[in-house]
Amino acid sequence: MIEVRDLRKEYGGFAAVEGSTFSVDRGEVFGIIGPNGAGKTTTLKMLAGLIEPTAGDVQIAGLAADDSAMRRRLGFLPEESPLYEEMTPISYLTFFADLYDVPENQAITRIHDTLDRLDLQHRDRPLGDMSKGMKRKVAIARSLINDPDVLVYDEPASGLDPLTTNFIIDFTTELAEAGKTIVFSAHNLYHVESICDRVAIMNQGSIVARGPLETLREEHGETTYHVYTTIELPGSEQQNGRYVRSVNSMGEVEATREDAAERGGEVVDIRTEEASLEEVFLNVADEPAQAAATGTTGTGTVDPGE
Numbered sequence: 001m002i003e004v005r006d007l008r009k010e011y012g013g014f015a016a017v018e019g020s021t022f023s024v025d026r027g028e029v030f031g032i033i034g035p036n037g038a039g040k041t042t043t044l045k046m047l048a049g050l051i052e053p054t055a056g057d058v059q060i061a062g063l064a065a066d067d068s069a070m071r072r073r074l075g076f077l078p079e080e081s082p083l084y085e086e087m088t089p090i091s092y093l094t095f096f097a098d099l100y101d102v103p104e105n106q107a108i109t110r111i112h113d114t115l116d117r118l119d120l121q122h123r124d125r126p127l128g129d130m131s132k133g134m135k136r137k138v139a140i141a142r143s144l145i146n147d148p149d150v151l152v153y154d155e156p157a158s159g160l161d162p163l164t165t166n167f168i169i170d171f172t173t174e175l176a177e178a179g180k181t182i183v184f185s186a187h188n189l190y191h192v193e194s195i196c197d198r199v200a201i202m203n204q205g206s207i208v209a210r211g212p213l214e215t216l217r218e219e220h221g222e223t224t225y226h227v228y229t230t231i232e233l234p235g236s237e238q239q240n241g242r243y244v245r246s247v248n249s250m251g252e253v254e255a256t257r258e259d260a261a262e263r264g265g266e267v268v269d270i271r272t273e274e275a276s277l278e279e280v281f282l283n284v285a286d287e288p289a290q291a292a293a294t295g296t297t298g299t300g301t302v303d304p305g306e
């Protein structure tokens with residue numbers, strides 16, 4: 001659905017984004033994560049056709065991102081969405097429906113239906129009097145006004161209270177389940193982990209790792225093995241009448257089994273704990289320096305075509 005090849009954006013000789021290549025399948029939720037200034041917003045704006053790449057190519061459903069036919073099939077949610085404070089949600093959304101040539105009767109049904117799904121009350125209250133969460137819901141409704149196939153969301157739930165945040169994350173999941181293709185950026189890695197099929201990790205303008213979460217975990221995260229024994233061992237902790245030693249390799253699991261046997265005990269349980277996306281992210285963030293030192297690209301072993 002989305003094909004991004006060697007995307008680059010320069011500002012006065014400074015590369016905000018360089019060499020970005022990824023693809024997103026129809027109906028997929030694709031997350032872009034990275035520290036402040038990594039190039040996430042710049043990438044999303046190029047996807048949405050709002051800024052022109054210095055080099056490279058973005059195609060969405062076979063159309064260029066800045067093609068007006070494509071814009072009609074895409075909904076963009078900016079990180080900050082200034083709304084016209086004196087307008088009400090209804091007048092604001094009707095205004096945008098008109099810009100997208102949505103027929104009037106269809107527009108009003110779509111607006112109320114979307115606001116119902118977003119659980120937004122007070123539809124005739126000026127936007128200036130609304131809470132941050134309510135304004136964000138209106139901005140999301142605006143991104144859906146043209147019933148787009150592709151949604152590009154920049155930090156959809158940033159700066160909101162936990163309840164509204166969860167609501168918006170769940171709503172985004174529902175949009176994906178309804179068949180929308182979604183690319184979004186987020187700082188909250190738990191959200192990314194809970195709804196994304198695949199992610200790209202950006203750092204200093206480049207994608208330093210990308211792929212399904214499982215693959216990233218295997219390549220950049222450590223599995224922890226919690227080995228439960230009947231007997232206390234060096235480095236173990238007591239837990240509910242048993243002892244647990246946490247290690248990071250099967251070799252250490254075996255060594256623990258031998259240690260326990262030597263002391264007249266045994267291993268009674270082994271539980272594995274996969275690395276969280278946060279651990280993967282922190283490991284990857286350390287890698288460009290190593291990659292530069294070894295001359296590798298830092299993109300791991302993920303196939304550029306995936």
Ligand SMILES: Nc1ncnc2c1ncn2[C@@H]1O[C@H](COP(=O)(O)OP(=O)(O)OP(=O)(O)O)[C@@H](O)[C@H]1O
Nearest residue numbers: 011015016034035036037038039040041042043079
């Ligand atoms: N219009 C611009 N002119 C000059 N530099 C820019 C412009 N827009 C972005 N940059 C720079 O490009 C880099 C990437 O910015 P971008 O906003 O894409 O990062 P980001 O990953 O979205 O960061 P954040 O998480 O803080 O939103 C930053 O160094 C930023 O200062």
